[in-house]
Amino acid sequence: xxxxxxxxxxxxxxxxxxxxxxxxxxxxxxxxxxxxxxxxxxxxxxxxxxxxxxxxxxxxxxxxxxxxxxxxxxxxxxxxxxxxxxxxxxxxxxxxxxxxxxxxxxxxxxxxxxxxxxxxxxxxxxxxxxxxxxxxxxxxxxxxxxxxxxxxxxxxxxxxxxxxxxxxxxxxxxxxxxxxxxxxxxxxxxxxxxxxxxxxxxxxxxxxxxxxxxxxxxxxxxxxxxxxxxxxxxxxxxxxxxxxxxxxxxxxxxxxxx
Numbered sequence: 107x108x109x110x111x112x113x114x115x116x117x118x119x120x121x122x123x124x125x126x127x128x129x130x131x132x133x134x135x136x137x138x139x140x141x142x143x144x145x146x147x148x149x150x151x152x153x154x155x156x157x158x159x160x161x162x163x164x165x166x167x168x169x170x171x172x173x174x175x176x177x178x179x180x181x182x183x184x185x186x187x188x189x190x191x192x193x194x195x196x197x198x199x200x201x202x203x204x205x206x207x208x209x210x211x212x213x214x215x216x217x218x219x220x221x222x223x224x225x226x227x228x229x230x231x232x233x234x235x236x237x238x239x240x241x242x243x244x245x246x247x248x249x250x251x252x253x254x255x256x257x258x259x260x261x262x263x264x265x266x267x268x269x270x271x272x273x274x275x276x277x278x279x280x281x282x283x284x285x286x287x288x289x290x291x292x293x294x295x296x297x298x299x300x301x302x303x304x305x306x307x308x309x310x311x312x313x314x315x316x317x318x319x320x321x322x323x324x325x326x327x328x329x330x331x332x333x334x335x336x337x338x339x340x341x342x343x344x345x346x347x348x349x350x351x352x353x354x355x356x357x358x359x360x361x362x363x364x
Contacts, residue, residue, distance in 0.1 A: 112203070116215035124219060131223070138227050139234070142169050161291065163237055163320045168289035170228045171252055171312045175288065176281050177220035178256025181213050182264035182348075183273050190271050205352065206345055213260060217253040239319040247330055248314040251337035255308045258337070261344030265351030269358075288312050310336045 124131055146165070189195040199205050232239060263280070267273045284307075292303040293313045303309045310333040317329065 112207075113211050113214060116211050117218060120215045120219045134223065135227060135230070138173060139230055142166075142231055143234070145169075162235060163239060164291055164316050165289055166228070166231050166235065166237065167239065167316050167319050168312055169231070169285075170224050171308065171315060172281075172285045172288040173224045173227065174217065174220055174249070174252050175256045175259075175284055175308050177224075178213060178217045178253055179259045179263065179280070179284070180277050181216045182209050182257070182260035183267040183277055185209065185212065186264050186267040187272065187274065190267075199352075206348065209261070209264065209348075210257065210345070213257040214253070217257065221249060221253070242318065244318050245315060248311040248318070248333050251333040252308050252311040252315075253337075255311065255337040255340040258340035258342070258344030259307050261341075261348040265344075265348040268348075268351045268355045284308075291316070293317070304332055304336065307336070307340050 146162075186195065189198055198208060201208060228239075231237075263273055263277060266276065287303075287306055287309055290303075292300045292309060293316065295303075303313075310329060314329040314333045317326065
C-alpha cells in the first residue's frame with residue numbers, strides 16, 4: 107500500500123473513532139472551553155481588572171495552537187505506552203512498514219483530526235468572548251508547521267517511552283511550559299528575546315498565526331520561512347532521536363518489556 111493510501115486509512119480510522127464515540131468529543135469540547143475560561147478568569151482575578159482584553163485575541167490564538175501542539179506531542183508516547191501494555195509493540199516493529207513511517211502517518215492523521223476539533227473549539231471561544239479573528243488561506247502554512255514540529259517533539263518523547271515505558275507524567279508536566287510558550291507574545295518583546303524564541307518548538311508558528319489572524323498586528327513574511335525551518339528541524343531531530351532510542355532498546359532486549 108502506498109504512503110498516501112496508508113494515510114487515508116489512518117484518517118478514516120480516526121474519524122470513525124470520533125463518530126463512534128461522540129461523548130468523548132462532547133466532553134473534550136466542554137473541558138477545553140472550560141479550561142480556557144478558568145485560565146482567563148484566574149489570571150484576571152490575580153492581576154485585578156480585565157487587563158487581558160487588549161491581548162485576548164492573541165491569547166485565544168495561542169491557546170488554539172497549544173491544543174494542536176499537545177495532541178501531536180502526546181500521540182506517539184501514548185501509543186508506545188499502549189502498545190507496550192498490550193504486548194503488541196514488537197509486532198509494530200516487525201511490520202513490513204517501518205515503525206517511523208507508521209507512527210508518522212498515525213500522528214499526521216491524529217493531528218489533522220485535532221486541527222478540526224481545535225477549529226470547532228476556536229469558534230466556540232470566539233462566540234463566548236465576542237471576539238473576531240481574520241481567517242484566510244495564509245494560515246495553512248503555520249498550522250502545518252505547528253503539526254510537524256509537534257510530531258517531532260512527540261517522536262522525541264516517544265523515544266523515551268520506548269526505553270522507560272512510562273512517561274505519562276513527563277507529557278503532563280511538559281504541557282504547562284508549552285502552554286506558556288504558545289500564549290506569550292514574544293513578537294512584542296525586545297529583539298534579543300524574540301530572536302531566541304525562534305529556536306523554541308512551534309513558537310515561530312504561533313507568532314505567525316497571531317500576525318495573520320489578528321488584524322492590528324503587522325505581518326512579516328519572513329516568519330513563514332522561520333516557521334517552516336523550525337517545524338522541519340524539530341521533526342528531523344525528533345525522528346533521529348526516536349531511531350537512536352529504538353536501536354538502544356533493541357540492543358538491550360527491552361522492546362517486549364513493560
